[in-house]
Amino acid sequence: MAGILDRRALWSSVLTLLVLPAQADETRTSKAAAQVIATVNDVEITAGTLDLVYLRRRIPDNRRAQLRGRFIEELIDRQLVSEFLDSRKVAASDAAVDAQLKLIEDLIRKRKEEPASLLKRMGYTRESLRAELSIPLRWRAYAREVITAEKLREYWGRHRNRFDGTQLRAGHLLIKLPPEATAAQVDAVREKLDAVRENLAAGKTTFTAATAKHSQAPSASTGGDVGFFPIRGKMHPTFADAAFSLKPGEVSAPVRTPFGLHLITITDRRPGQLSLEDVCNEVFARVAQDRRAELIAQQRKAAKIVRAE
Template identity: 25%
Template sequence: MQLKIKRLKYIPNSKFGLLLVFLSFLSLQAQEVVIDSTNVIKEEIGVKPKVNDTVKPFTRFKAEGVSAVIGEYVVLDSDIDKGYLELQQQGISIEDVTRCQLLGKLMEDKLYAHHAKVDSLIVSDDEVNQTLDQQLAYIINQFGGDEDKVAQFYKKESIQELRDELFSTNKTIMLGNRMQQKVVEDVEVTPEEVRQFFFSIPEDDRPIFSAEVEVAQIVIEPEITEAAKKKVIDKLNEFRRDIVENGSSFATKAVLYSKDGSASRGGLIEGIKKNSPFAKEFKDVAFSLLEGEVSEPFETEFGFHIVTVDKVRGQEIDVRHIILFPDVSQDVIDKARAKIDSIRAEIVAGNLEFAEAARKFSNEKETKNNGGQLVNPVSFDTRFDLTKMDPTLSAQVYNLEEGEVSKVFTDRDYTGKSKFKILTVTKKYAEHPADYSKDYEKIKELALKEKQIRAIEKWQDKKIKETYINVNRDYYDCQFSSNWLNN
C-alpha cells in the first residue's frame, strides 16, 4: 500500500520525518547492515544548512569527540561521520542531511535503548546472534563469499571485529525497538476515531492506495534421487569416522566442507534452546547428544547433517554441525522442467484450473493446499502492493493480466538447487482514492499508526526530562525537533 498525500502527514516532520531516511541503515528490518561507529573522518566536513533543522553548518569537530551522552550511552562525532558514509554507500544523497539531524536520530535511538534497560526489557544474545548470522551471511554472499573483502570494505582487521561491532549495534537497536513496542502495545483505535481520522482529511488530500495484486504459484523441484542422498550420507559417515576414530577436528572438517554460513566459524552455532527456531529434527538430535558426542548423519528440510555438542550450558547448548546437499543431475533437472511445461500447457489450454494444478502437483508445501496462493509476509493477507513487493516477484507478475499464466521461471535456493515455477494473478485491484467503506481496514491501520506516533512523541518528551542528557556545545545552535538542549 503506497500513499500519495498532498498535505496530510502521518509521520510528522518534527520528529519522525527523518525516520524513512534512516530506516535503510539503522533498522534491523532493512536489508542493509550498519555499523554504529569506529572509523573517524578527520578532515573537515561542511554540511549545507537546512532551515528547519539547524541554523548553521558544522565545519569543526573533534576526532573521537563526544557529541552527546544519553543515560549510559555515548554518541561520538565519529558516529555521525559514519552515518554519512553509510548513506553514501547506499546511494542516498547527503546534500540536505545535516549533522544536527543525524545526531538527533542517534540520540533518539540511545534514549529508547537506555529506558529499555531501565524497564528491564531484555534482548538475549541468542536473538542478536540469530539476526547477526543472517546479516553476515547476506553481506559475505554479496562479496562472493570472500570474508577478507568484507572486512576490508568495512575497514576492519577481521570478520570477527566486524561481527563484534555489529553485535553491539544490533543489540542497541533491538533494545530500542523493544522499548518502542512497549510504548505502543496498548494503543488502540475505536471505530469513531477511525471515522474522525478519515473525514478530517480534505477530500482532495485523501490518500491514494496503490495498485495491488493477489498472486498464486506452482513450484516444481527436481527430485533428489536415492543414489544422490546415499552419496552425501556416505561422505558424512566418512567425516564422522575420521573424527571419532582418528581424532580429526570437527571444526576443521566444517571449515573445509560444510555448505552454510557457519562453516567460517568451524560449524559453530551457539546458544541453542529447545524453543530456538531451528528444524525440529536438528534440535531433537542435538539435545540427544552428550558433550563431545558426534551424531550419525540425519536429514532436515535444509540438507544432511552431522552434529556434535561443543558445550552444555544449563538449558542451552553450543553445537557444531556440517551440512551437505545432494547433487542434482542435469537429467533430473530436465525432467522437472518438462513436467512444469506440461502443467502450464494444460492450464493455458483450459484443461486444468491453476488452483487444482497447484494442489495436485506443486512441491511448495506452504502454498499448494491453498491453490498456490501467496500470503503477504508483512500484512499476512493475500494482497501485494506492486510498489512494495519483492522486486523479482513484482517483475514476474507486473504485466500479467488477471487469470493469465506466466512463462516458466527458474529460481535457485540458498543451496544453489534449481526449481521451476509458474505464476498467475488471481485478482487485480486498481490504484484508487481511499474509500471509507471499501478501504476501512487500511484506513484503520493509518489511524492507528498516527495514534502510536503521538504516544511515542509524548513518551519521548517525558523521558527526555527524566534522563541525564549532555549535548556537546558544538551542537547548541541546532534546532532539534525534540527538547534535547533544555531537558
C-alpha cells in the first residue's frame, strides 16, 4: 500500500514538473501567481498554486473557469489536512521524501534543466516542494496509526460486496436530463420519480410496468435490465455505488448521473470469492479516504476560511 500511495504522489509531482517547460509561456507572471485566492486560518493559497493544479491535471484553458471553484476547495481541504497533521506532529520519513525529491531532480537534469531554476519558475523552492511531497506520506503515516486491523475487519463486514468481486444485476428507470439542466428541471424530474417510487412502495405498480411507462432508457421494454456488473469498471460510479448500497427488492431514491436521473433496483446477485486478505490494500485505501473526508468536514466547521471575490 505504501508503494502505491507514494508512487502516485511522486508521479503527480513529476508530471507537473515535466510538462511545465513546454508550457512556460502560458504560466502566470510572478505577480499574478502571488495573488491570494483564499486563506485558511490565515495561511494564504495563491493563484500560482492553483495554476499548478491545472497543469498537473492537464486542464485545458477553456475549462479552467468552470473548474476553478472545485479546485480551490480541494486546495483548502489539503491545507486543512496539513494543519491537522501538524497539530498531531505527524511527520514523514525524511528518507522517503528525500528519495522522491532526488528522483524529481534527476529527471529534471536529464532534460538539461537546472532543478532550482525550474522550481523557481513554478513558484517552488526545494523546501516547499519537499513540504508538498510530504503531505500524502504524512497522511498515510497517520492512517496507519488509527486504522487498526480490527477496524478493517469491521469495515469489510459492512461493505464486503464492494470488494469481494460480487456482481449485481439491476433494473433502472431513467429520465434523461441535458448536461445544462436547470435546478427547476432537475427538481421536476426528481418529483416525478419520487411519485413513481411511492407507487412502487404502495404496490400500485411493478418496476417492470413503471419502466415500460416512464423510462427513456433503451432497456425500458425489458424492465430496465442492465445485466450484471461489478462495483467498478462497467457502470457509472454513482450508479454502481447506489446499486451496491441497496437491499434485495429495495428501490433507490433518484440517482443523478450524466445521463439523467435513475431509479434502481437489484434483481440478482453473484457473490464474490475474494477474502479480506486478497483486497486488504483496497479496503485500507477506502477506509483512509472515508476518514479523510470525515476529518475535513470536522476541520471546516472550526476553520477560518476566506475566499477572494
